[in-house]
Amino acid sequence: MNCEWHDRVSALIDGELSAAAAAETRAHIAHCPQCSDAEREFLRLRDEIKAYQRDPDPVTMKRALNTILVSGHRPLWRREVALPLPAIALITLLAFAGGALSIRYLTPAAPVPEEARPAAPRIKDAGGEPPTELLRYDGGARAAILVRKRAR
Amino acid sequence: MATDKDDFTAIFTELYPGLCRFLDCLLGDNSAAQDIAQESLLRLYRYGAQRLPRGEIRFWVYRVARNLAYNEISKSSRQVRLLERVIALFRPQSAQPSNPEAELVAAEETGLLRELLKNLPADQRTALLLREMEEMSYQQIAAVMGVSESKVKVDIFRGRSLLRERWQAHKRRPINIDQLKKRHRG
Numbered sequence: 001m002n003c004e005w006h007d008r009v010s011a012l013i014d015g016e017l018s019a020a021a022a023a024e025t026r027a028h029i030a031h032c033p034q035c036s037d038a039e040r041e042f043l044r045l046r047d048e049i050k051a052y053q054r055d056p057d058p059v060t061m062k063r064a065l066n067t068i069l070v071s072g073h074r075p076l077w078r079r080e081v082a083l084p085l086p087a088i089a090l091i092t093l094l095a096f097a098g099g100a101l102s103i104r105y106l107t108p109a110a111p112v113p114e115e116a117r118p119a120a121p122r123i124k125d126a127g128g129e130p131p132t133e134l135l136r137y138d139g140g141a142r143a144a145i146l147v148r149k150r151a152r
Numbered sequence: 153m154a155t156d157k158d159d160f161t162a163i164f165t166e167l168y169p170g171l172c173r174f175l176d177c178l179l180g181d182n183s184a185a186q187d188i189a190q191e192s193l194l195r196l197y198r199y200g201a202q203r204l205p206r207g208e209i210r211f212w213v214y215r216v217a218r219n220l221a222y223n224e225i226s227k228s229s230r231q232v233r234l235l236e237r238v239i240a241l242f243r244p245q246s247a248q249p250s251n252p253e254a255e256l257v258a259a260e261e262t263g264l265l266r267e268l269l270k271n272l273p274a275d276q277r278t279a280l281l282l283r284e285m286e287e288m289s290y291q292q293i294a295a296v297m298g299v300s301e302s303k304v305k306v307d308i309f310r311g312r313s314l315l316r317e318r319w320q321a322h323k324r325r326p327i328n329i330d331q332l333k334k335r336h337r338g
Contacts, residue, residue: 010309014283016290041316048265049284054176055169056186064190065164068197069157 003034013042160197167213168193170286174214177281178221180270188224192217214286214296218278225274268318276311279304 008025011017017025029035056064168189175185192213201209269277275297282293290308294301 006313007305007309010312011305014290014308016305038316041319042312045312045315045319046284049177049269049281052173052177052266052285054173054182056172056189060186061165061168064168064186064193065161067190068164068194069160071194 003032003038005029005032005035006038009035009039010042013039013046156202160201163196163201163209164193167210171213171217174281174285175217175221177266177269177285178218178277179224180266184224188217188220191220211288211292211296214282215298218296221278222274264322265319268315268322271318272311272314275299275303276307276314279307280311280315283308 005025005028008017008021009029012022012025012029029039171189171192172182172185175188176182179185179188195216196209196213204212269281272280278297279293282288282296283290288296290301290304293304293308297304
């Protein structure tokens with residue numbers, strides 16, 4: 001069964017204990033054979049791991065560097081653009097708003113049915129002047145076209 | 153925004169070997185380690201190393217490398233052949249080794265260590281390798297792995313304990329030198 005101080009032994013060899021905790025742990029190790037063994041073996045494993053030396057050969061390293069330097073530059077249209085989420089949300093909202101407004105103003109107004117058009121306004125005769133008739137109008141929506149009849 | 157070439161060459165020369173060693177132990181595959189090391193540094197080059205404080209560059213690269221390695225680990229589960237690793241690692245220390253049997257045993261042990269490391273859970277393995285190979289502090293390891301310091305402390309302790317247990321179990325089994333020699337010859 002392992003001593004409950006083993007985790008502190010692990011932190012001690014990593015230099016991650018405060019001065020007081022480190023002193024306390026060292027005092028414990030001096031009297032605990034299990035922790036003394038654990039410290040020795042943890043340090044041995046550290047040496048074994050560090051002894052693993054498998055560095056890449058210089059040719060491989062040079063090839064990797066050249067590959068990066070050559071492929072590192074990308075044309076503008078292939079670059080990734082990082083945008084924060086609020087910016088994406090705002091752009092999406094503006095796109096929707098712009099689309100909705102475009103649909104509203106670019107779509108031609110539907111023709112008003114005959115029965116829905118207001119009655120043609122009657123224009124009073126101005127006395128002595130030939131009567132003016134409202135011949136055509138476009139449903140009262142925008143303009144009334146008046147045509148003065150020629151006197152015969 | 154790409155990094156200045158001269159600056160990047162210096163950063164690459166400094167980081168690439170250590171990154172390869174770390175990834176080689178993490179993945180148990182030298183070829184994959186070199187690919188991921190190259191990809192990580194390529195991303196730094198494209199991101200622009202000048203955008204990072206000088207002291208942060210190393211941790212940024214290791215964080216990217218660790219994420220790429222985890223993707224690799226979860227994508228494939230390979231069977232690592234200990235014999236191939238031992239043969240690849242076995243290098244005579246001198247022209248005429250004084251004790252070839254001890255050399256075989258040493259090579260077997262180095263390959264075994266990598267095998268034992270590879271069988272640790274990924275987080276424990278990563279934390280332990282960053283601590284032992286790269287000598288990072290718990291705070292730095294936590295930043296690379298995106299976890300808390302207390303998790304790093306627990307992972308390192310558990311990784312060490314597990315490695316120690318398995319190493320001791322292997323040591324208790326006597327090594328048959330004749331079998332080792334047969335394996336290396338054939």
